[in-house]
Amino acid sequence: MDIKEIIKPENLVYKKTKLMTDAPLSYCPGCGHGTAHRITMEVVEEMGIWEDTIGVAPVGCSVLAYDFMNIDMTQAAHGRAPAVATGIKRVWPNKYVFTYQGDGDLAAIGGNETLHACNRGENIVIIFINNGIYGMTGGQMAPTTLPGMKSSTSPYGRDIATMGHPLKMTELVAQLPGTYFVTRQSVHTPGAVRKAKKAIRKAFEIQKENKGLAFIEIVSNCNSGWKMEPVEANNWMVENMFPYFPIGDIKVNGELVK
Amino acid sequence: MGEIKLMKGNEAIAEAAIRSGADAYFGYPITPQSEVIEYLMMERPENRTGMVVLQAESEIAAINMVYGAAGAGKKVLTSSSSPGVSLKQEGISYIAGSELPCVIVNVVRGGPGLGTIQPSQADYFQSTKGGGHGDYRLLVLAPASVQEMADFVNEAFDLAFKYRNPVMILSDGVIGQMMEKVVMPEQKERLSDDEVIKRYGDWATVGKSKSRERNIITSLELDPYKQEAHNHKLQAKYKKMEENEVRYEAINCEDADYIIVAYGSSARIAQKTMTLARAKGIKVGIFRLITLFPFPKNEINALADKVKGFLAVEMSAGQMIEDVRLAVNGKVPAEHFGRYGGVIHSPEEVLEALEQKIIGG
Numbered sequence: 001m002d003i004k005e006i007i008k009p010e011n012l013v014y015k016k017t018k019l020m021t022d023a024p025l026s027y028c029p030g031c032g033h034g035t036a037h038r039i040t041m042e043v044v045e046e047m048g049i050w051e052d053t054i055g056v057a058p059v060g061c062s063v064l065a066y067d068f069m070n071i072d073m074t075q076a077a078h079g080r081a082p083a084v085a086t087g088i089k090r091v092w093p094n095k096y097v098f099t100y101q102g103d104g105d106l107a108a109i110g111g112n113e114t115l116h117a118c119n120r121g122e123n124i125v126i127i128f129i130n131n132g133i134y135g136m137t138g139g140q141m142a143p144t145t146l147p148g149m150k151s152s153t154s155p156y157g158r159d160i161a162t163m164g165h166p167l168k169m170t171e172l173v174a175q176l177p178g179t180y181f182v183t184r185q186s187v188h189t190p191g192a193v194r195k196a197k198k199a200i201r202k203a204f205e206i207q208k209e210n211k212g213l214a215f216i217e218i219v220s221n222c223n224s225g226w227k228m229e230p231v232e233a234n235n236w237m238v239e240n241m242f243p244y245f246p247i248g249d250i251k252v253n254g255e256l257v258k
Numbered sequence: 259m260g261e262i263k264l265m266k267g268n269e270a271i272a273e274a275a276i277r278s279g280a281d282a283y284f285g286y287p288i289t290p291q292s293e294v295i296e297y298l299m300m301e302r303p304e305n306r307t308g309m310v311v312l313q314a315e316s317e318i319a320a321i322n323m324v325y326g327a328a329g330a331g332k333k334v335l336t337s338s339s340s341p342g343v344s345l346k347q348e349g350i351s352y353i354a355g356s357e358l359p360c361v362i363v364n365v366v367r368g369g370p371g372l373g374t375i376q377p378s379q380a381d382y383f384q385s386t387k388g389g390g391h392g393d394y395r396l397l398v399l400a401p402a403s404v405q406e407m408a409d410f411v412n413e414a415f416d417l418a419f420k421y422r423n424p425v426m427i428l429s430d431g432v433i434g435q436m437m438e439k440v441v442m443p444e445q446k447e448r449l450s451d452d453e454v455i456k457r458y459g460d461w462a463t464v465g466k467s468k469s470r471e472r473n474i475i476t477s478l479e480l481d482p483y484k485q486e487a488h489n490h491k492l493q494a495k496y497k498k499m500e501e502n503e504v505r506y507e508a509i510n511c512e513d514a515d516y517i518i519v520a521y522g523s524s525a526r527i528a529q530k531t532m533t534l535a536r537a538k539g540i541k542v543g544i545f546r547l548i549t550l551f552p553f554p555k556n557e558i559n560a561l562a563d564k565v566k567g568f569l570a571v572e573m574s575a576g577q578m579i580e581d582v583r584l585a586v587n588g589k590v591p592a593e594h595f596g597r598y599g600g601v602i603h604s605p606e607e608v609l610e611a612l613e614q615k616i617i618g619g
Contacts, residue, residue, distance in 0.1 A: 052465045054330065057476075066474045072463035074329045075476035077352050080322035083314065087326030088463065090310045091281050091334070092451070095465055113322070116315035 017042045019050055023067045030230025032220030033061060035187040036129055037068050039197040040100065043204055044071065053096040054088050056081045058110075060102035061135040079110025082117035085124045096207055098125035104134045107143040107169040114173065121178025121212040125203040128169065128215065131222040132241060139225035143167040146244055151225070166244060170217040174251040180212035182251035186219045186242075188234045199249075212254065219245050261442045267407040267433040268293035270440050271337065271363055274411035276303045279446035281332035282310035284323035288342040289375040290431040291365035295337070307448050317342040321349030321362075328358040329475035331454045331462030333415055337363035339431075340381050341372060343389075350424055351390030355477030357492075359418035361411065362396070363427045365434035368573075368600030376600025377431030379522060382577035385428045386551040393489055395496045396426045397503060398550040400521040404438035412443055417503065421495055422461075428550060430573065432523035432602065496552075505548035506557060510536075514543030516616055517561055518608070519582050520571040521547040524596065528571055530605035535612065542612065550578070558585035567616035568592040571608055573601075591616055 005011070019041035027033045044053050050071050057065040059078035066073035076084040081099035089097040106114050106128050117124065133151055134140040141151040141158060144166050148157040158166075174182040181203055185196035196218055203214030219241050223233035249257050265273065272294045275283060283303075285295045295313060303309035314320035320336050327334040338346060343364045353360055364385065368378035385398050397417050399410045407429060414425040449457070455464045459473075466472045479485040507525075510532060511517060518528045525546040535542040543565075545558065562568070567590050570579035579594035586592040595611035597603040 051467055054463045054465060056326070063478060066472075066476065070466070070472055072466045072473045073475070074326060074463050075474070075478055076325075077322060077348055080318065080325075080349070083319040083322035084326035084329075086312070086319075087282070087284065087323030087328075087334070088330045090312060090323070091327040091332040092330055092464070112315055113319050116319065 017045045019045045019070045021068055021070045025068060026064055027061060028224045030221065030223045030233060032131070032187045032218065033129060035193055036127065036196070036218050036220065037065065039187070039193060040098070040127060040200055041069055043197060043200045044096070047201070047204055049096050049204070052094070053098070054092070056085045056088070056097070056099040058099070058101040058105040060105045062100055062102060062129065063136065065100050079105050079108070080113055081105065081110065082113040082122070082124070082126065086117055086120070086122050089122055089124050093123070096204060098127060100127045101129070102135070103128070103130045103132065103142045103144040107167050111169075114169065115176070118173040118213050118215065119176045119178045121180070123207050123210050124213060125200070125207055126213065126215045127200065128217045129220050130217050130245060131220045131225070132166070133222045133225040135222050135225050139222070144245075146240055168245070170215065170250060173215050174256060178213055179215055179251055180254045181206050181214040183215070183249045184217040184219060184245060184247050186247055188221070188237065217245070219247065260444055263440055263442055264437055265404060265440055266293055266435060266437050267401070267404045267429060268365065268435070269297045270404045270408040271411060271427070272297035272301070273442060274408040275335055276301060276307055276309055277443050277445045278411050278415055279307065279333060279448045280309055280335055280415070281448055282312070282327050282334045283336065284312050284314050284320040284327070284334065285336050286314050286317045286320050286338065286342060288317075288339045290367055290377070290434050291337050291339045291363070293434075294363065307445070309448065317345040318349065321346040321353075324360050325349050325353050325356070325358065328353060328360040329356065329463050331458035331464050333449070335361035335363065337365065339365045339367045340369050340378070343381065343384070347390035350396070351392055351394060352477050353424045354394035354396065354492075355392060356475050357422040358424070358475065359415070359422050360424050361414040361418055361427065362424055363429065366428065366430040368598065374600035375431070377523060377573060377602060378598060378600055379430055379524060379573040379596070380575070380577065380598055381428065382550065382572065382574060385426050386553070386581070394492060395499070395551050396424050397421065397499055397552070398426045398428050400428050400547055400550050401433055402522050402525045402546060404433065404436065404440045407433060408440050408442060421499060423495065428522070430522050500552040503549060504552045504554045504557070506554045507546040507548060509544040509546065511543035511545060511561060513541055515541040515566045516612060517543050517545050517565050517568045518571050518612070519545045519547065519558065519568055519578070521550060521578070523602070524571045524573055527603060527605055528608060531608040531612070534605055534609050540617065547578070553581045553585070555581070555585035558582060559587060562586045562589040566590055569608070569612045569616050570594045571603070572596045573603070574598050
C-alpha cells in the first residue's frame, strides 16, 4: 500500500478530537498530561456536551490547559479550582463543570477546597493528575512524593519523620459521603488509557444525573522532574508509585469497593 | 415609595442583595458582619428569586466561588470583615486581573491581626490601594447609613458590570450593627440564563457556542509585553473611573473656614462636631467621601483655595489623610485625627482636635 492508499478516509482509524486546539502542548515529551487532556476532551466530544461544558484549570504544569482544550475555561488560583468550580456549577446547575488539577494544587494548597467540595457533594468532576512532584516550579517535593524519593526540596530523599507521609487524597475523599465515584487510573499503556477514558466518561455521566462528585486520580509520570528517560519514568512509576497508589476503583455508586 | 423597614446595616445589605436580582452570595461567618449570611439563610432567597446562598469553608473558598460564578457571567457578591477580607485578597487580585464584575462587602473591625470585633476604618489602604498583589484598583463605596448600605448594593453592581471590575462596599462595625429606618429598593428580576448569555456571552464562561471562539477567564500572561499591555488597559479603566465616578457629599462647605474630611461612621460623628463648632462660631463644613477610590482629589484641591485647613477624621492611625494631603498639596494645613483599634471618637474629641491641630496650629 502506498501513502495515497493509506490516507484514504476509509482507512482512517484515529483522529484528533476537535476539542483539542492546534496549540503545541507545553508538556515535556513523555508526560502523561497530553493523554489525560485528550481523553477528557474525547469524552466531552463523544457525549456531545462541549457547548455546555466549563473547565477549570489549576496552577501547575497544566495551568495552560485552557490553551489546549477548546471549550470555555476558567484558570483558578493555586488550589482553588474546586471552589471556582463550585461557584460556576451553583449558578449554572445544568452545565457540566470539571476541574483538572495536579497533586501540589489539589492535595497541598487546595486540600481544604478539595475536601469541602467533595463533602458537599458538588455535582462536578475532579480530574487529579498525581505525578508525585511539583513539575512546573522545577521538581520540588509534593504531598504525594514517595518516602525516600528525591526532589529539589528533598534532595536526600523524602524523610517521613520530618517531611510527613505521602498523602492518599483519593482514599481520603472516598470516605466522604458527597463523593459518588472515586477511582484511580493511569495513562501509561493503551489499555490503561482506555480504562481511564471509560472512568472519565462514567464521571461525566454521573454529573449528568446529579449524583454527586466524581473524582478521578490519574497516577502519572514526570520524567523531567524525576530526571529519567520517558520509558524509564513509566517503569519507575509502575514499580514505585503503583504499590503506594494502587490502580482501580475505590468507590462506585456511592459505596466503597471492598 | 419602597417598603420602609427598621434593620441593621448588615441585614439591609442582605435584603438589598436579594432585591438587586443577584444570582448568588458566597460567604463565611465573621463578626461583625455575620448577620449578612444569617439573614440570607433565614430569608430563603432560593424561593424568593432563585438566588443561591452558600456558606463556604473559608473566606478563601468564598471569594473563589465568586470568581468562578462572576466569570460565568452571573451577578454575585460576598461579604466579610477585616481578617476575612485579608484572606480574600488573592482572589480579589485574580478577579481584578481577569476583569470580572462582583461586589465585596467589608464591615471593618479593628486590627491588626485578629484585632478586635469593634468598629474601625483601618482597612482604607487595603481597600483603596490594591490590597492584594499587582497593580489594580477596586472601586470603593463608603456607606454612612443603613439606607446607604441598602442603596449601594444596586449601585455597586451597576458599577461592577459597567467597568467589569470588583467593587467594594467599605463599611464598618458601626454601620453594620446599628439599626435605622431604611427604604428598601424595589425587587429587580434576576436575569434569565438566556439573557446572561446574550449580555455577557462574548466574554463569560457560559459554554462555548458554535458561533464564537472559546471564552477564557484568566489573569495569566507569560509574555511580559502582553502583560504590560493588559496593565495599560487596566490603568486606562481606573483613569476612566477617576474621571466619571467620583462621588461625595459636601455639607456646609460653601461658607466654611475649616473642612472635616471623613467617610462612613466618622462622617456621621463629624456632623455633630460641625453643629458644636458652628455654635461656637467656628465655620466648619464636612466633605464626606462616598467613593474612596476614585478619590475626589480635584474637588478637595479646589476647596483648599477657599479654606484655612482640613482635618481628616478616620478610625485609623492615619490612612485617608495621605490622600487628603496629596489633594490639598500643601496649600493649607491638613492634619489627621482619629481613635482606632476599635475605639470610636466622640464629636467633642474631634472638635478639640480641630481646635488644637488646625485652628490653633
